Amino acid sequence: MTKISIRLVSVLIPCVALITACNNNKSGKESTKAVLDTVSLSNKNFALAYQDGDKIVATSIDTMKQISFGGASDPAISPDGNKLAYTLNDSVGNRSIWIADMENKSQGKLQVNSNNYYGAVWSADGSNIAFSIFNKNSIWKIGLIKADNSGYIMLDSASKINVYGPAWKNEKEIIAHDLDNLYTFNLAGKLIDTKSIKALIGNAYYISSSNNFFYSRDGKKLIFNASNGEVLDGLHDRAEAAYILDVASKKVLPISPKGVHVPFLFVTADDRIFYSGEEKPYTQSKIYVSDLSGNIKTVVDKGTNPTGALK
Structure with missing residues (x-):
């Protein structure tokens, strides 16, 4: 299990600064941008982006290099690991998508x-x-x-x-x-x-608007997260899990561990399955990666909503 160290090269721009700037903008339009760190990013080895509380983190797969900033949500790292898309909310409830270039630190809506x-x-x-x-x-x-x-x-x-x-x-x-x-x-x-x-x-699963579906690269499998109606002790909602459907046989198999609640799932174009999951007492979410066979590794000990770059 890999645990993020506080010694990592990272600069966090406080969420308060971003929220204040948005609240001072009476027009309802974003007057500021999230600010990336000032370290050299020439190695281009960012492989994962995820949410950690009120900040977004972009990191190498071994978590030994990362950058972070606050006040944004919905992190989406580009396949080459050089750019990051995120959602910005303004003071009147509008949402928009911005793109940050993590190499030259330019950003645009x-x-x-x-x-x-x-x-x-x-x-x-x-x-x-x-x-x-x-x-x-x-x-x-x-x-x-x-x-x-x-x-x-x-x-x-x-x-x-x-x-x-x-x-x-x-x-x-x-x-x-x-x-x-x-x-x-x-x-x-x-x-x-x-x-x-x-x-x-089949009929055994409950689908919500927040659930996601992904096809494998060869189109033969469908990966998704959903609830099967199970209520886990200590969880205040129906538990969700990650599943793989074999399209030809219509057989559905779980790929997340029993007892883990999986509210978010993302699949890369090279068939790596990233998801965030909570274990009892369901107070903290970890990030896992799995292959199509269900071989699971823990990537980050605290985080949600992961997206991954290509290898």
Whole structure:
């Protein structure tokens, strides 16, 4: 088990400074950016990003090098480990996505015509970013934008379908769900496939808008987190776990340990499964990584909402 040391090279910019700047902005627009540290990042070896309380941490996989900053959420590290997307909330409840370059420390807001978009997910080649967005008709949709901040579109924009949990099926397709169906969209924004979630995984699981689905690289497995209705002693909600579905056989197997509550899961394009999980007494979450066979390692002793870069 790897435990983060306080001797790591890290600079934390206090959350208070960021919140104060936002609260002083009466227009409701962000007047400041989260500030990365000032150490040299020339080694480009960041492999993991996660939430630790009120701050975001980006770290090497052995946790021996990290940077952190406060006041942001939804960390999403790019596949090459050089950039970090995060969500910023302003004082009137608006959400927006910013991109920080961890090598040259430049930062910029994604140019999207909305006051509520969050939860960036990078494509495997780092060229595109998908995210959740609330449209003018109060419907949740998936936004798509190029990493150079151009070419924004909203997927399936004309329909009345709410969709949650965007993820990349492959370089040219994005999946999302509406609790009942798993949808596939192409990069032009067209809905190209609909599958019943119950037909895929059966009737034993409860799906919420915060649950995520990911296909393995070969498309033969579906990785997801969900509740099976189990109530764990000491947990105030139904427990969730991480599962793998074999698409051909329709067999579903758990890949998280029994008794661990898994509210967040992320799968890299090279089939590594990162998730945050809580054990009894459910007061602290650890971050784990697993392969498709269920071989699990603890990566970080305290953290939530992990995303990983490619090896």
